[in-house]
Amino acid sequence: MDINELYISAVSLTRYLLAGLAVLITGGCVVSLVTRRFGSRVGSYLVEFKTKKRIPLTRWENSIGRSPTCDVILNVATVSRFHAVISKRRTGWVVADTGSRTGVYVNGEQIGKPVVLKHGDKVSFGTSVFEFFDVDVDDAEREAEKERRRQAKINARTVARADNRGASFLPAIIDEAGDKAYVIGCDSCTIGRSPDCDIRLKYHSLSSEHARVSKIGNGWYIEDLGSTNGTKVNARFVTNGRRKLRDGDIIGLGGVIFVFDEHYKIKKN
Amino acid sequence: MSDKTQKKKKVKHPFNWLSMLMLTTIFQLISMMPVVFLTEEPNVEVVSVFGGFILVQWLYFICARNFASQRATELEIIAFALSGIGLVTVASVKPEYALKQFIAILIGLAAFIVLVAIMRNVEVISALRIPVAIGAVGLLAVNLVMAETVNGALNWINLGAFSIQPSEIVKIAFIFVGAATLEKLQSARSLTRYLIFSLGCVGALFLMRDFGTALIFFATFVVIAFMRSGDIKTIGLICTGAILGAGLIIYFKPYVASRFAAYRHVWELANEGGFQQTRVLSYSASGGLFGLGIGEGRLRHIFASTTDLIFGILCEEWGLIVGFCVVLCFAFVAVYALRIARHARSTVYSIAAVAAAAMILVQLALNVFGVTDLLPLTGVTLPFVSRGGTSMICSWALFAFIKSADIKTYPKLEKQMEE
Numbered sequence: 048m049d050i051n052e053l054y055i056s057a058v059s060l061t062r063y064l065l066a067g068l069a070v071l072i073t074g075g076c077v078v079s080l081v082t083r084r085f086g087s088r089v090g091s092y093l094v095e096f097k098t099k100k101r102i103p104l105t106r107w108e109n110s111i112g113r114s115p116t117c118d119v120i121l122n123v124a125t126v127s128r129f130h131a132v133i134s135k136r137r138t139g140w141v142v143a144d145t146g147s148r149t150g151v152y153v154n155g156e157q158i159g160k161p162v163v164l165k166h167g168d169k170v171s172f173g174t175s176v177f178e179f180f181d182v183d184v185d186d187a188e189r190e191a192e193k194e195r196r197r198q199a200k201i202n203a204r205t206v207a208r209a210d211n212r213g214a215s216f217l218p219a220i221i222d223e224a225g226d227k228a229y230v231i232g233c234d235s236c237t238i239g240r241s242p243d244c245d246i247r248l249k250y251h252s253l254s255s256e257h258a259r260v261s262k263i264g265n266g267w268y269i270e271d272l273g274s275t276n277g278t279k280v281n282a283r284f285v286t287n288g289r290r291k292l293r294d295g296d297i298i299g300l301g302g303v304i305f306v307f308d309e310h311y312k313i314k315k316n
Numbered sequence: 317m318s319d320k321t322q323k324k325k326k327v328k329h330p331f332n333w334l335s336m337l338m339l340t341t342i343f344q345l346i347s348m349m350p351v352v353f354l355t356e357e358p359n360v361e362v363v364s365v366f367g368g369f370i371l372v373q374w375l376y377f378i379c380a381r382n383f384a385s386q387r388a389t390e391l392e393i394i395a396f397a398l399s400g401i402g403l404v405t406v407a408s409v410k411p412e413y414a415l416k417q418f419i420a421i422l423i424g425l426a427a428f429i430v431l432v433a434i435m436r437n438v439e440v441i442s443a444l445r446i447p448v449a450i451g452a453v454g455l456l457a458v459n460l461v462m463a464e465t466v467n468g469a470l471n472w473i474n475l476g477a478f479s480i481q482p483s484e485i486v487k488i489a490f491i492f493v494g495a496a497t498l499e500k501l502q503s504a505r506s507l508t509r510y511l512i513f514s515l516g517c518v519g520a521l522f523l524m525r526d527f528g529t530a531l532i533f534f535a536t537f538v539v540i541a542f543m544r545s546g547d548i549k550t551i552g553l554i555c556t557g558a559i560l561g562a563g564l565i566i567y568f569k570p571y572v573a574s575r576f577a578a579y580r581h582v583w584e585l586a587n588e589g590g591f592q593q594t595r596v597l598s599y600s601a602s603g604g605l606f607g608l609g610i611g612e613g614r615l616r617h618i619f620a621s622t623t624d625l626i627f628g629i630l631c632e633e634w635g636l637i638v639g640f641c642v643v644l645c646f647a648f649v650a651v652y653a654l655r656i657a658r659h660a661r662s663t664v665y666s667i668a669a670v671a672a673a674a675m676i677l678v679q680l681a682l683n684v685f686g687v688t689d690l691l692p693l694t695g696v697t698l699p700f701v702s703r704g705g706t707s708m709i710c711s712w713a714l715f716a717f718i719k720s721a722d723i724k725t726y727p728k729l730e731k732q733m734e735e
Contacts, residue, residue, distance in 0.1 A: 085659035
């Protein structure tokens with residue numbers, strides 16, 4: 048075999064090698080590109096005010112509107128097709144009206160220029176009302192509430208153990224600090240700010256008729272009476288109907304925390 | 317237990333960059349051999365350029381890995397592999413081209429790194445938007461005044477030792493300006509200013525008679541307009557207007573249409589308007605699956621073989637498989653861009669990635685289908701592979717847009733966001 052022949056066979060060999068390598072390289076890159084997984088992080092929530100449904104906002108710019116191309120689709124007649132954008136900026140979360148017909152309202156005021164949203168702000172697009180929750184603030188708050196609940200339980204137990212003699216048992220709600228107990232004296236007690244209520248609580252965040260605790264069968268139930276700031280049991284909103292109460296449940300009435308004690312011992316007399 | 321940790325590891329390092337880089341290097345070394353031994357004595361310049369290219373490639377990956385903790389480097393592997401194919405082909409046709417092409421790759425890589433760094437911060441992008449737009453329009457205006465007509469298109473500025481093609485640089489600016497929308501998202505009105513900018517660019521390209529690039533710009537504009545406004549009606553209106561406008565231009569300026577006279581008639585005009593296309597078709601067919609071997613083809617002697625017709629050379633000398641792999645790489649980069657756009661942290665990155673992918677795909681289609689007579693031959697380059705400095709820089713920059721959409725490109729930022 049002379050050099051010329053060797054050269055020719057080497058050239059033909061490289062042709063196959065090149066094709067094979069090209070397929071390998073392409074295959075490797077393509078498989079990696081196509082199978083790559085991306086995570087997305089929820090930055091904030093919109094909570095529908097009536098149903099308490101949570102809508103996560105995962106991007107830095109979230110378009111809101113009736114159009115199916117929006118990130119948050121609101122199929123309500125009063126919402127424009129491209130209604131607003133909520134975006135994350137250095138200043139925080141900003142809501143901007145993108146030429147909607149019915150406007151964007153933050154805490155009841157219509158916005159012209161983009162407005163920075165704070166945790167807990169009320170945002171409305173047309174007639175749909177939302178609460179805005181920043182995840183970072185929300186997480187911190189939830190941690191704090193957990194800690195408060197733990198503390199409240201300890202306090203309530205201390206009160207309950209304080210005096211056992213000559214006591215009768217009645218259900219009661221004990222406030223967070225554990226130094227005040229409100230006994231539920233009737234089978235259907237209303238709670239609220241108004242003097243007409245069976246249990247009168249003077250907190251500003253409570254509605255005049257906030258909630259009702261009632262006995263049905265052997266169990267106790269709580270229901271919300273259309274309060275402004277809502278009623279929570281174990282950090283969950285009581286939306287429609289009643290929620291059964293169990294001993295030690297945490298009741299949130301407009302942000303004020305109580306512990307439900309089914310067998311609260313009170314002194315005779 | 318071990319299974320779990322393995323799975324975790326797999327997710328953390330999704331791409332085995334080292335083995336891919338080695339495969340790519342072997343591929344490049346094999347393809348370089350025939351070019352080096354083509355002549356009686358190995359050409360020193362070509363050998364050093366090839367060596368330099370492989371060295372730069374390894375340097376980039378080692379630095380990216382160790383100093384910038386880049387975990388996903390598929391895009392760069394594809395870019396380097398394609399650039400290597402282009403470099404070898406160009407050098408095999410004319411050794412003098414090799415150094416220029418290598419310098420273009422270096423500048424392209426630098427542009428890639430700089431652009432990825434700029435794209436890190438949304439505020440910076442937003443601040444640069446207007447200067448970049450003004451600069452782009454200015455460049456096109458200078459081009460209209462100063463440029464020389466080369467091959468029927470008026471888009472080269474001669475700067476002594478080398479000449480640049482401003483329309484390629486404006487491509488980068490076009491996407492940059494289009495993506496940099498922050499507050500005025502999703503309203504048809506916000507499009508007005510961008511529409512004026514786009515009209516300026518496309519109009520200037522029409523005046524330069526660079527219809528291929530004008531078409532690329534228009535297609536990219538439609539993609540950006542849709543992503544910004546989400547409004548199909550407005551875009552339908554714009555498209556109808558554009559088609560009408562193009563029809564009017566062809567009606568009143570017949571010389572435009574005459575440039576496309578050979579389209580679908582290449583075999584009738586095989587030695588006139590269809591000269592290049594017919595050669596590409598018959599020579600690439602003779603290449604078969606595995607090609608004739610680098611340097612063995614005949615298409616290399618045809619005019620513009622290393623720029624417009626380079627896909628033909630690939631098919632003839634490297635074989636249909638390699639040609640198909642090149643196309644597949646671009647297609648899947650586009651698929652990747654679409655996927656990442658849905659998870660990008662900001663709309664800016666979604667728009668930039670999808671627009672860049674659209675630009676690459678349209679250019680690829682115009683080039684590949686142009687030389688095979690499925691579309692009119694408009695004389696656009698094949699990204700990364702074709703000879704041409706500005707085209708190479710633009711291709712790298714377009715990849716930078718796709719790269720920056722992935723949060724993993726910025727490990728520090730990713731950490732910050734998780735905290």
